Amino acid sequence: MGMTMTQKILAAHAGLENVTPGQLIEANLDLTLANDVTAPMAIRIMRERGLDRVFDRNRVCLVLDHFTPNKDIKSAEQCKLCRDFALSHELENFFDVGAMGVEHALLPEKGLVTAGDVVIGADSHTCTYGALGAFSTGVGSTDIAAGMATGRSWFRVPGAIKVNLSGALGPHVSGKDVILWLIGQLGVDGALYQSLEFSGPGVSSLTIDDRFTICNMAIEAGAKNGIFPVDATTHEYLDGRALRMPVVFDADADASYERTVDVDLSAIVPTVALPHLPENARPASELSEVELDQCVIGSCTNGRMGDLRIAAEVLAGKHVHPRVRTIVIPATQDIYLQCVREGLVEVFVNAGAAVSTPTCGPCLGGHMGVLAAGEKAVATTNRNFVGRMGHVESEVYLASPATAAASALTGYITDPRDVK
């Protein structure tokens, strides 16, 4: 029986000819990642166990992005623990304030992830790198501690759902709308323990930023990973950037899938996920009664250059609604600088938005835009659970950069196609 892309990557990293769903394997890791929330626990675990070495100082990444720039003394202490660890182990890929960006935008940008990789990260959105044809998945602090020390990790080989894409997206519709719609179809546990493998003639029409956004939220359908085939768009992104040679794995023609979901991209409309689950997907056009207090454009889901250009296009020459506190967060330093060069920062500031240094801050209710009781935010982030962005009685509506920007202008959830 043939293998899926994910299965082939895992087999190659486990030194096996063949793997089948459900099989337990131990695989070599190309890269590990942890951040200022998950690394401190992992570092303490390593110390308690006497694990005093990392397997490869070039392949153990630490990114201080969640509560940074340090929001309070406790966060500062956590970051200091990470910094001391990075210095003592001479980690090549330690990213602190000034170099730091939102991890899942930063690692691909720096060329640290490439096609064919196996990557684990102590952050659930590590699945983002599937956009590049890599297997990547989130783990906890114990797994990352073991991975950092040994360069190996165990996996249960996942089965897969094939997502067959056709057609092309219409104006003001992007990868975020696709993944919100898909999670709406599958449910938040619809892909539990499985891979979401994207394929079909529609793939070539999606930008690399669309693919990052789509894979980023595979976890919100319960998936172990999301993955795209490697094509000209992938190579264009990796060429001159990836620090290691890409290895291309294609799914076998006779690979077995648990089910197939067909998606006609041309039928996808601007989509919003209502509180308090990402599966509560509805067309933006049906939600015009939702009155907003805040708009957040950024995060590992939608803080990339393509996302910010889309937001700027909607906001250019206009001003946000006076009630809507609008916060724009370029995901990395390079993206921030590019926003300055292209005049996007000027567009955002003139539109009445605050532009922040890279941080995960508001997405997880950490800082830089925490909500009060009863407040509602539209956000390009990835989760809208109870209390996710602040008070337990606040609400988060997940949307694309175009929908978030359009909604910031009107003060209500707005279909970006309706903004003149």
Add this chain to the structure above:
Amino acid sequence: MKVNGTVFKYGDNVDTDVIIPARYLNISDPQELASHAMEDIDARFVGAVKPGDIIVAGRNFGCGSSREHAPFVLKENGISCVVAPSFARIFYRNAINIGLPILECAEAVQGISAGDEVSIDFETGIIEDLSKGTSFQAQPFPPFIQNIIDNGGLLNSLKNENT
């Protein structure tokens, strides 16, 4: 190994943001961290929970973030087992890695009510509702997972194998 306790019952998709809200993830003291467990959906949990107590919940328990702090705060509060029809995969892995027993059993979730006294035998996978006099069969752990749990977590089990 057998555990006994009173049941705290919750619905579907209990996510890691309510098990331990992100705003507390800058806390490194275990007891202080644990004092905020479940507070966004059940403010009385920390005050009422006793060692040995059991969480029975709906499907996809532990969805969301990869934070190991989530199973950790449940274990730190004395929870001896979580029973649900299904678990989010990162939570499942984290729970086993830190030695918090979790069992998948949809029938038990249907049959057991909040406040029931429940006993669980991990070797047989039998879940007994002592208050109702009913019992349910869950799949017991395979030996290698039972070994991790008996040792109090993955790295302890590795350490004990090597010494």
